[in-house]
Amino acid sequence: MAASPTLDLALALIGRPSITPDDGGCQQLLSQRLAAHGFRIEWMNVAGVTNLWARYGDQAPLLCFAGHTDVVPPGKLTDWHSDPFSPEIRDGLLYGRGAADMKSSLAAMVVAAESFLAQHPKPAGSLAFLLTSDEEGAAINGTRWVMEQLNARGERIDYCVVGEPSSRERLGDQIKQGRRGSLNARLRVIGKQGHVAYPHLADNPIHRVAPTLARLCAEVWDQGSEAFPPTSLQISNLQAGVGAENVIPGELTAQFNLRFAPQDIERLKQRVQALFEQNGLEYQLEWTLSGEPFFTAEGALIAATREAIRTVVGYEPLLSTDGGTSDGRFIAPTGAEVIELGPLNATIHKVNEAVPVADLEPLTAIYAQILERILQP
Ligand SMILES: [Zn+2]
Structure with missing residues (x-):
């Protein structure tokens, strides 16, 4: 046929x-x-x-x-x-x-x-x-x-x-x-749970990390090149809170992904980490390289x-x-x-x-x- x-x-x-x-x-x-x-x-x-x-x-x-x-x-x-x-x-x-x-x-x-x-x-x-x-x-x-x-x-x-x-x-x-390469990060920010009416007895991880997330989103990683667009970062997941209106959460988790041109990947990670080091955050960052x-x-x-x-x-x-x-x-x-x-x-x-x-x-x-x-x- x-x-x-x-x-x-x-x-x-x-x-x-x-x-x-x-x-x-x-x-x-x-x-x-x-x-x-x-x-x-x-x-x-x-x-x-x-x-x-x-x-x-x-x-x-x-x-x-x-x-x-x-x-x-x-x-x-x-x-x-x-x-x-x-x-x-x-x-x-x-x-x-x-x-x-x-x-x-x-x-x-x-x-x-x-x-x-x-x-x-x-x-x-x-x-x-x-x-x-x-x-x-x-x-x-x-x-x-x-x-x-x-x-x-x-x-x-x-x-x-x-x-x-x-x-x-x-x-x-x-x-x-x-x-482009693809790099995933899992972020955990540790705070201290408490009552919203007594913030001095708690440590709010949302408030702690918000300025850093803003910097992360605004960061210019590079200018790109003729062959590659500039490196981009997207936050894909963000969770905190127990669902109640009167509870300061004890921790926050987030995931973000970087798409990047061939480069020193360790240096790229260090640049991200440096942003988190700035305001005394207690955090953990886990990396997975999902594509070279x-x-x-x-x-x-x-x-x-x-x-x-x-x-x-x-x-x-x-x-x-x-x-x-x-x-x-x-x-x-x-x-x-x-x-x-x-x-x-x-x-x-x-x-x-x-x-x-x-x-x-x-x-x-x-x-x-x-x-x-x-x-x-
Ligand atoms: Zn295919």
Whole structure:
């Protein structure tokens, strides 16, 4: 029925329900396709997470297509106009959970690799796929784990294209060259509970910390750069009080998050801490780094990608670092040039997730063009 190999494969992937960390047999299907074209298949499954490392060739440079087969839950089924796991085409759009994030990119990458290798069975380097079923979840036993294994045995990725949906209004209009980091803080301010009529016998943690929170919100952390917006801090949770009108609370808890460009993270923490040190607060601060930042400067991969996009769709992509975190953060620290390039992101994680069918062939062609520019013998 479908006239395009990428559409065929995307349909097969979307039809396999794979809510994190379940892979639903997606990687099995992809590994069969890759093995048939000469890729060495290596499973790196751990703790219920399915991970595939498939490599063609031994020479450097190594270009890796990376991505995830897991999807987020569909949400309210009655809000979907068709079954999220029975892909359907309506009015030129392919509907289904994972259509945009990111089963269409995986299909396009595999078809691009097949057609490239059919033309160049001896590429000038190697080609690999790094697939995981743990990207939308904890992301501990997925790409991070595979990268640890590869690093331990000295297998090095030079260029990596992550298939995250990066496009905004038109296919290929934006590529991500990095992501901001994400740092979470849990604050606890200790006071002394008491009666509101006897404040001298209590110590109100709300009053104590209010000026510091105001300073925290007003602080200018940096000016940003050409590639990154300024560091931002948002307080996301604030709790104190027992619900009664006449009780001064004994403690206050809060949570806040910083989004930041690559920098010395310890220094950033110290700057936050310094604000709390100022007025004799009794407090505890617990930090969790939920995402490392990364940045890929303009080099061979971005140049090849710009040309590929220009050749296929005829316009120039915008380079961006916005959005949440991605698995690129685990690949970039090894020195690889990492970008994210994929279909339109307007419907990701929403009900009725969809991707224009007409974008599947050009997306495949863009990936194939990147291979031509990096690995053509
Ligand atoms: Zn994704």
